[in-house]
Amino acid sequence: DARVTQTPRHKVTEMGQEVTMRCQPILGHNTVFWYRQTMMQGLELLAYFRNRAPLDDSGMPKDRFSAEMPDATLATLKIQPSEPRDSAVYFCASGLGDRDGEQFFGPGTRLTVL
Amino acid sequence: AQSVTQPDIHITVSEGASLELRCNYSYGATPYLFWYVQSPGQGLQLLLKYFSGDTLVQGIKGFEAEFKRSQSSFNLRKPSVHWSDAAEYFCAVGAYGGSQGNLIFGKGTKLSVKP
Numbered sequence: 341d342a343r344v345t346q347t348p349r350h351k352v353t354e355m356g357q358e359v360t361m362r363c364q365p366i367l368g369h370n371t372v373f374w375y376r377q378t379m380m381q382g383l384e385l386l387a388y389f390r391n392r393a394p395l396d397d398s399g400m401p402k403d404r405f406s407a408e409m410p411d412a413t414l415a416t417l418k419i420q421p422s423e424p425r426d427s428a429v430y431f432c433a434s435g436l437g438d439r440d441g442e443q444f445f446g447p448g449t450r451l452t453v454l
Numbered sequence: 455a456q457s458v459t460q461p462d463i464h465i466t467v468s469e470g471a472s473l474e475l476r477c478n479y480s481y482g483a484t485p486y487l488f489w490y491v492q493s494p495g496q497g498l499q500l501l502l503k504y505f506s507g508d509t510l511v512q513g514i515k516g517f518e519a520e521f522k523r524s525q526s527s528f529n530l531r532k533p534s535v536h537w538s539d540a541a542e543y544f545c546a547v548g549a550y551g552g553s554q555g556n557l558i559f560g561k562g563t564k565l566s567v568k569p
Contacts, residue, residue: 344497373556382559382560382561382562383544383559383562385556385557388556395556396556431497431498433497433498442488442500442503443498443500443557444500445490445497445498445499446497447495447496447497448496448497
């Protein structure tokens, strides 16, 4: 049963610390998305990649957030330094990136910044 | 610009009653439309999708949705709700102008089910 995996599932950290979230997309999927979900803003697209290249990261605060795909099986989202307003659930999703726009979501990383 | 509106933030229905969740979209071309469901503490799961053809789409868990171009709507329905349907539901439209695969999500509708 192919699925997107994310680690860690929960992360509590202090303001100013670096946070790294990891995502393993479904094997064969060439498009990876990062979303942030909060009560106030709902589901926001932060960035997405096609064939490991960033296509759009306009939703991401550039000064503290960075997203990469070191290889086809790993996507990372880093926050440095973290702030309390970054507390949210971060979802990774993957897909085939063609006209069939279905995205498969991971279980999310719940981040709390104190 | 593409957008999705889910006018109902929270809906409560009795178990066994019928359900309709509303979704309106704004998109300049033929839309690709999706409904996702999110159970507490979980990621989003696809319920159904519309690309073309029959405007009434069947999905998993007994859900269906109808695409109405004239109303720019894609409402989700279920004839008889089960307690396990309590979750948050998201409508999304595919934004394919040169960046294939990007979805625009609505704010979601939270469904509560009364016994």
